[in-house]
Amino acid sequence: MNTKQWKMREGFLLGAGLIAVGVLLQIVVGPIVWSALAWPVNIIVLAVLLAAMGVMFALRRRVPFFEWMMHNGAAVPAMVYALGLTIIMGLTMQTPMGGLPWISRMVRFWPFTLAWGWVMLISGLATLNHLLRFKLREIPFVLNHLGVFVAVVAATFGSGDGALGGLWLKAVYAGILMMMAGAICLMLFMAPKPPKEEEEGR
Numbered sequence: 001m002n003t004k005q006w007k008m009r010e011g012f013l014l015g016a017g018l019i020a021v022g023v024l025l026q027i028v029v030g031p032i033v034w035s036a037l038a039w040p041v042n043i044i045v046l047a048v049l050l051a052a053m054g055v056m057f058a059l060r061r062r063v064p065f066f067e068w069m070m071h072n073g074a075a076v077p078a079m080v081y082a083l084g085l086t087i088i089m090g091l092t093m094q095t096p097m098g099g100l101p102w103i104s105r106m107v108r109f110w111p112f113t114l115a116w117g118w119v120m121l122i123s124g125l126a127t128l129n130h131l132l133r134f135k136l137r138e139i140p141f142v143l144n145h146l147g148v149f150v151a152v153v154a155a156t157f158g159s160g161d162g163a164l165g166g167l168w169l170k171a172v173y174a175g176i177l178m179m180m181a182g183a184i185c186l187m188l189f190m191a192p193k194p195p196k197e198e199e200e201g202r
Contacts, residue, residue: 011077018118019081022111026145031108042157053124060129070129075122082115113156120152 058064061073068074087104093099106112127145130138 006073007066008073008076010068011074012080014074015081015115015118016075018114019111021115022109025110026102029110031102031105032110032113034108037157046153046157049121050124053121053128055146059129066125069122070126072093075119078115078119078122082119085109085112085115116152117156120149120156123149123152 056063056066056069060070085106088103089112092103092106093105097103098104102109123145127142127149130142130145134142
């Protein structure tokens with residue numbers, strides 16, 4: 001199979017397939033439970049991901065699909081799907097209950113996670129590819145893709161412990177204030193009253 005056979009059209013078809021698989025997972029498995037990625041599971045999964053990326057990069061000459069993943073044919077459709085779902089998320093009220101099914105809880109929506117996971121994988125491989133043939137003119141490209149990779153990795157693999165609480169204020173929901181140790185809640189803020197006229201004259 002020649003790499004030239006994989007173009008942007010295949011990228012959009014693959015992205016649509018990921019969305020379909022995500023919807024099927026949402027129906028069969030249910031929403032994503034991020035607490036399953038709490039420490040130390042997140043580090044183990046991340047290590048497996050990095051190892052898989054290393055294998056994919058090493059086999060890029062033998063497997064045209066891996067080579068294609070490092071080019072625009074894969075990257076552009078992946079970003080279109082991921083940003084499209086993110087725009088929907090931004091235009092829709094996100095709430096733990098009520099609202100639109102699935103869409104109002106986008107961070108637990110399988111298609112959203114799969115789309116950004118695909119972007120993460122592509123960005124990581126593209127960064128690795130350009131780092132190993134590094135030139136000064138490659139710096140903007142490397143920093144751009146590395147930034148996307150780090151941001152998605154941090155948001156994904158760092159969310160498990162956040163789902164368990166951590167040390168921060170978690171949520172205000174149904175009139176119940178839920179806080180963990182170390183959180184600070186500013187209950188009331190009032191500007192100081194101006195001095196009275198008789199006090200000013202003293």
